[in-house]
Amino acid sequence: MNKCLGCGSFLQTECKDKEGYIREENETLCERCFRIQHYNEYKIVSKGNEEYLSILKRINETNDLVVLVVDIFNMDVSFFRKYLENPILLVLTKRDLLKDVYEEALLQYIELDNIVDRVMISSKKNYHFDLLFQKIEKYRKGKHVYVVGLTNAGKSTMINKILYDYTEYLPHITTSMIPSTTLNVIEVKVDDQLTLYDTPGLLDEGNLIFYVEKERIKKIVPNKKIKPITYQVSEKQYFYIEDLFKVEVEQGDITFYISNCLSLERKYKDIKDTALYPYQQSFCISSKRDIVLKGLGFLSCRKGKITIFSKYPVSIEERKSIFK
Ligand SMILES: Nc1nc2c(ncn2[C@@H]2O[C@H](COP(=O)(O)OP(=O)(O)O)[C@@H](O)[C@H]2O)c(=O)[nH]1
Ligand SMILES: [Mg+2]
Numbered sequence: 001m002n003k004c005l006g007c008g009s010f011l012q013t014e015c016k017d018k019e020g021y022i023r024e025e026n027e028t029l030c031e032r033c034f035r036i037q038h039y040n041e042y043k044i045v046s047k048g049n050e051e052y053l054s055i056l057k058r059i060n061e062t063n064d065l066v067v068l069v070v071d072i073f074n075m076d077v078s079f080f081r082k083y084l085e086n087p088i089l090l091v092l093t094k095r096d097l098l099k100d101v102y103e104e105a106l107l108q109y110i111e112l113d114n115i116v117d118r119v120m121i122s123s124k125k126n127y128h129f130d131l132l133f134q135k136i137e138k139y140r141k142g143k144h145v146y147v148v149g150l151t152n153a154g155k156s157t158m159i160n161k162i163l164y165d166y167t168e169y170l171p172h173i174t175t176s177m178i179p180s181t182t183l184n185v186i187e188v189k190v191d192d193q194l195t196l197y198d199t200p201g202l203l204d205e206g207n208l209i210f211y212v213e214k215e216r217i218k219k220i221v222p223n224k225k226i227k228p229i230t231y232q233v234s235e236k237q238y239f240y241i242e243d244l245f246k247v248e249v250e251q252g253d254i255t256f257y258i259s260n261c262l263s264l265e266r267k268y269k270d271i272k273d274t275a276l277y278p279y280q281q282s283f284c285i286s287s288k289r290d291i292v293l294k295g296l297g298f299l300s301c302r303k304g305k306i307t308i309f310s311k312y313p314v315s316i317e318e319r320k321s322i323f324k
Contacts, residue, residue, distance in 0.1 A: 006033030006174035008184030008198070019045065019183055033174040036181070042214060047180045052202050055185060056083045056148065065140045067196075069093055069149035069158060070110065072101070072120075073222070073297060075322075077110055079202055080148065087116045089139055091132060093154040095122040097222050098257070102324050109322060123157040129165055132158075136194070143195050151179040151201035152209070152221070159188055159198050166190060173198055177221040179209060206315025208244070208295030220296060222259035228300075229264060230255040238267045245293065246277055246309040252285075254306070258297035277309035281316050288321040298322075 001010045005028050009020030020030045035041040059066060066086040070077060071094050080088075090110060095101070107118040116139050121128045136145055147155045160171030167190055174181055179201075186198040203210070209217050219242075231239070232253050239247040239256070242263050247254070248270070256264055283291055283306050290298045291306060294315040299306070300323065308316050 004030040005172045008186040059146045064144045067147045069153045069155045071153045088114050090115050090118040092120045096125040123161045146197045150204045208314045211312035219261040228255045240265045248307040250305045252304040255300040279310040282307040290319050
């Protein structure tokens with residue numbers, strides 16, 4: 001059975017509503033990929049993680065190099081720590097989204113025992129691709145190299161860029177800001193010596209983009225460099241990020257690293273809107289820290305108490321600051 005060149009689904013002509021549907025036997029792109037690639041239209045396919053786990057287990061049985069792609073906006077790799085024993089080339093991507101990053105420190109930020117090397121890239125700005133390619137060549141054990149990461153990390157976009165830069169093939173993998181665009185493993189032959197495998201990607205629990213509608217995702221996922229917004233807070237204040245979060249700050253500076261397409265409003269008085277924000281979490285900060293709102297971005301602060309009220313059960317965690 002042939003696979004769709006865009007998402008890796010098995011192609012079929014039987015059922016219009018199922019993955020991999022094509023009208024004519026000889027088509028190579030399923031209807032869903034065709035629509036995303038040509039009309040930016042999207043049908044959300046919900047996928048569980050069981051299939052992804054079985055893919056990781058199969059990779060684990062080999063000793064092949066794994067390229068772990070991590071979005072600098074979502075650096076949680078705890079899942080892969082549990083499931084991956086292969087040598088890992090860590091690729092931090094979407095470098096173009098943040099300015100003033102101390103790259104070396106950020107690259108060292110992620111700790112996994114089996115990382116053999118690290119590189120920061122941007123597929124959008126074509127940053128460090130020669131270096132990435134050299135490192136893949138240096139560390140690969142044989143022909144096969146697996147590309148893994150969370151869904152939306154930027155795996156397929158990176159592979160398309162490699163196809164574009166280093167082969168005579170045209171980029172063909174479907175990419176989008178909606179989770180689960182890639183549905184199955186896609187084999188991408190770069191040359192006789194190297195085959196990359198794109199994978200669907202893990203759905204990370206508690207990511208904001210799983211709770212909001214499609215149009216909202218376009219605003220939330222940043223697509224250009226983020227302009228951080230800093231406020232000095234001398235007495236208790238409230239910040240509203242659309243109707244998604246309310247951030248209560250007692251005192252001290254706070255900087256928002258979120259997509260600049262989102263509205264961010266400061267209020268000096270609390271509007272008692274508890275019903276709107278059923279979830280809440282507080283942090284007491286005493287040194288420079290980040291509070292990560294998964295899928296949205298992060299807040300950077302130095303001291304004081306911060307409470308995040310949230311409309312959805314989004315995962316919210318404190319971490320050491322990614323800046324110096
Ligand atoms: N700003 C920026 N966006 C990127 C970059 N790489 C990928 N993206 C975007 O991230 C989203 C997810 O990309 P995709 O390759 O489909 O992710 P995958 O699920 O890991 O395959 C898409 O909207 C891409 O345009 C990058 O280097 N910079
Ligand atoms: Mg993909």
